[in-house]
Amino acid sequence: MGKIVIAYKIFPSESTVDLGLLKEKLKKQLSDLASVQKFAEEPIAFGLSALIVNMIIPEDEEGVLEKVENRLNELEEVGQIQTLGVNRL
Secondary structure, three states: OOEEEEEEEEEEOOOOOOHHHHHHHHHHHHOOOOEEEEEEEEEEEOOEEEEEEEEEEEOOOOOHHHHHHHHHHHOOOEEEEEEEEEEEO
């Protein structure tokens, strides 16, 4: 069974979103689909930061990327997501 590493840039829905709380919600929301490898914060402007998330997902599960993105978009703290890269392990 192969694995894929995918990186997303997640923009919060508001500047007041607590990124620490968002990290915990992301881990919980994706626990059955992906394992979070690491988080990083990237300053954007005026005190707003985006969250960079690297996660590992199974390669052989059909539609897993779409499921992950749908779950990310379900969180009210998530404003927009951007795929930064996809690599095979």
